[in-house]
Amino acid sequence: MKREKLFKMGEVMQYTGLSRQTIHNYTLAGLINEARRTASGHRLYDESVFDRLEQIKVLQTKNYTLFQIKKILEQQQEKK
Secondary structure (H helix, E strand, O other), rough: OOOOOOEHHHHHHHHHOOOHHHHHHHHHHHOOOEEEEOOOOOOOEEEEEHHHHHHHHHHHHHOOOOOHHHHHHHHHHHHH
């Protein structure tokens, strides 16, 4: 059985260049989802978070608001 790699907030920050606050805000807004939490309550993200964050960055360069981005991502998810 293959174990899924989960990433701590600091790792996501390191790989994406985003701040802790930005990642936290995206999580609260429902733009990204944590995979689970540690026993001490720290968020853990799976590998799909990196693709999602890249999509958000691209949409932001096209001047979409976070509300619009959330709707676009939700529509993409429905199509899957």
